[in-house]
Amino acid sequence: MKDHLDTPPQMPLRPPGDVMRLSRMGSMFPTRLSFLRSMIWRLVAERAVIDRPVWEMDAEGFGHAVYTLALGGHRYSLVAVSSDLPQELRTDRVIATAWDSAYVLYDGVPGPDDITRIISNAPLQEAGRFCERDLVLSRANKSVRLFSNVVDALRSGRQPDARMIRDVGYLMRTTAVYGNGKFGIADRALIADRPGLEGPFAAEMLTVWLIRHFTHDLVEHVGGASLDRALKRHLGIGNATGLGMAPFLVNHPVLLNNWMMARETALSRVRALDALNAAQIARLGVLAARASGHLTEWRVPDADHQARIDRLSQDWKATQALLSPDALSRQRPLEAAMQAVTACSEDVQELMVALLIEPFGELVDGLSACMADPYGPFAPPLADTSTLRNQIAKHCDWALEPDYEAHEACGQFWYVSEAKQEPRLGLRFEDPGAELESPLDIGRRIKALHDALPEQGQSVSAFLADHPEHALAVQRVTLAERYPYAEIRDNLIATTCLPIDMLRCKLSFFGASKFDPKSDRWTRITLCQGAPLADELDAAADDWWLPVFAA
Template sequence: MSFEATQRAAHHPAPGEPAPRPPAEVMHPRWLAALPANPLSATRTLMDRMNRERWEISLVRADLTPEGDGTLVYRIDAGGHVLSVAAFSAEPRMVNRTPRIIGSSWDVLGALMEGEPDDERVEQTRREMPKLYAGRAADRTLIWFRANRSLRAFDEVRDSLAAGRQPDEERLLEAGYLLRNTGLDGNGTFGTVDFSAYGPDHPLALPYHAQMLAAYMMREISFDLVESLARLRDAGAARLAPGLKRRVAVGNGSALGLVLFFMNRPRLVSRWIGLYEEATARAMSLAWPADAPELDLFDDLLGRLITSKEEDLTPYRLFPRGPMVAGELRQMRRELRARRARAHADGTGLTLGAVAAARPSGTGPEAVELFRSTALELDREAWEPRLGELVVDESMRPDPTWSVARLRDAIHATVPWTTDYPRNRGDLRNRVWYKSRASEEPRSGHAREIPADTYDLATNPVDEVGALAALLDGAPADRPVGELLLAHPSALRATALVQNLADSPYALARVDYRDDELIPVYLIHVLNAFCFGLEKTLDAQRRLLRGLIFEYAPPREALGDPDARHWWAGGRR
């Protein structure tokens, strides 16, 4: 079914009804691709906590040569919980230097660890990190991270500061970052602490907070590194201006590995999107008096987003350009102001849902979702206490005690769309998902290009649930599922999927992962932007996504600043 047809067929709740949108609407790949960085994204919720608790981050050691070789060590007081970061800088080498995971040469290696930054663990990390897959993280290490300098910006900024002046702002912001993330590894990888061991009272207890804190520290490292190298060239070197620091982000690139993530983490995906849908449905249904200060805040945030989008000249390919989204948001803000004026004259109120429903028919999903997600800022007391729900049990074990009849009913109740999904022509369904032998790098390609014995990593409900349904149709209703699986082990994965997703309506994208015409970047965007919180996500080749992490975020010396609360909207309130 086309995107437009899905929108026509979707059920739209009555005005004021706080009901989440149906999965058939939200889980269409084109709409998924429009879900933006939002108040529930990991960068936002982490920064909320860092600002609220006034985390203190101190550079306790900086040993660097003029070429950039050396060590930076940090201590983080995370609301009374001590963390540390050890980072090892090297002069850039142009050999095996790549943003992909197959690289073996990095400009910065680092680790986020529990506890005080003791010398023993710092030195163990220095020895082990260059080995990467053959290395072993020091005790109580949460994240290993890797980064490279921006070849466009880093040297120019260093040289400008050494000369006692600020760098050219336009050239710096054209790059957008001084360091580019090339790896954030945790949750057991390389011997790092498993996420389940953090516990609910840990300051990084929410999904991907540890990874995003490591990304934030990359940004701080980039500032300290460029300023330190400038001072080694001239003791009177300037420091990077606070306003420029807020505009500089961490660069990031993501590819097909996040599609496999989307396939393999359905309960997490569903809970994140489900919480967003429940929270936005409520926020859009709230009735406000015309003079409510909350609406003043909402109007202000929309204005800042409009300005930010107008200034975003990123040459997107599949996604709409920033000025186009700004124009659509401006129309919605005009509708908001007109309704406030009428409500004020009539002595009545209004809902943001009614404003959104009155949008012009051609308004794109990006503007709609920015409007909806910004509404969450007016209802934080409702959804903030629920953030712990993002920690989910992701085990997907099949239950062999079910009967065939019960499993058959579950297919119709949980994933009915899989059995009649409109597949492409057979000669256009040849996509295979795999990892390269040389580097473990996730890839996707046409079946004719791949050796016959390649293990296909895809979980494709369109095929697998359909095959399971056909298998069940020929089995006695009271037969235990376990007996069926012993005879047909290929049905195990689909069985586990159906049994475990009854309470996860937003788990599965309405896609066929075998389809040659699938656009992978739509699903990559869900994780990068919606879950993690990246901005300016530039798509390339339909399967790569580049973006910025923590643009506009307060640097460590500004944590706790009242102006920092809405940092993501651009500028200062």
């Protein structure tokens, strides 16, 4: 850890057995350690200037544009391609083949040949071919009703309906943001040590923020007038995310550990604060009120989810008393606040976590440097099968609890569909394909390993020579000591498993808010809402945690 030389005091970390449960992961909120926030700090620190050297758009907003900026001594460019998409082809699904707009984050400033190449390939997305100068590939569809409303208003010489901007929150939503070598783009390893791009998904977050900027320019171009600045700031960039994101958390245990460890360490540091000064107390009060306003503005069509938001909103009003100036003037006030919410819902608890971290950048921001995974799994091998058994008992007891033979404990299976190789979740006893199951059943595998271990200890490699099918479980158990937050401690093939919880966890680390679940396996979200605009990259602008509509 970069800040190991002067580590602040901290309380004990919350135990992985509490933190790494699906229901809690599905209650997470963005924090100041979220990757979008880190990217914005970086842009602010460098006083980044966004140029637009190319703008070749017709009156209806179809054409291409190039944006460039310098970051950490390198130049990057977003090439944006806007197309006329027939309504019947507009779908958020991964299996779509055409989109309103397509994007490439390019390493450097593209010349005419590269621009031509990207214009040809980016709209093809997965069917295109890309090179190592292409860092990120993405696409986005319009929110047709809001985009049209804004255009109509601007063309009529007025500002658009503020209420609609508040309710929708974005002009376009991305349906994929590909990095790390997909379809021939650059491997992350090639750029992972560049200043500004060291953090997880940093290049993707830069792309998303630039896409948001492009959507503002595009609507103003087609509308023929400028949007009010406050309205524009509230227009983030939407995203539709499905099951493809869920296996990532299972397949990158060290990364998941590092994200969670940074967040939990941040919490433990602020909990250890003995006393707060007046400015900190006031700040917490402002943020608590802002969170309340944000919850009020968070409206979704799904009745169940709206009811959950409403409950949280109600509960939060009661919880705010814990953050009164009086309460916060006592000894170790943030520890007291966390203790007090242990009886509340996980939604309340996780909102409190995100809130308490927010005002204490000087204590926690250094932890963002620990969230990448530069080395991969790095744990010493276990001496023998007896040690393996002990490690399972010590760290993986959660995996031994379910009876995986019971239908409800194995009722779902993860697989990859032939259609665009989309990850999906099937019903084991109804759908075809269970024999081709993807290995996300970590808990079941650990239990099977445990049951297969010999009474007499032997070397792990001798055991695996006879039982090669248990190698994945051995790997995961081996990691458990060094990476305590690496494993989702739930049964991911149970009938009760809700993938949406995994999506929310990952998206909250990106910095997403306004989760708008469309089923238990895909969601829409908003990114960059309230974030600084391209001409607002100063320190004061980085105050957009759970934004409220300010128009």
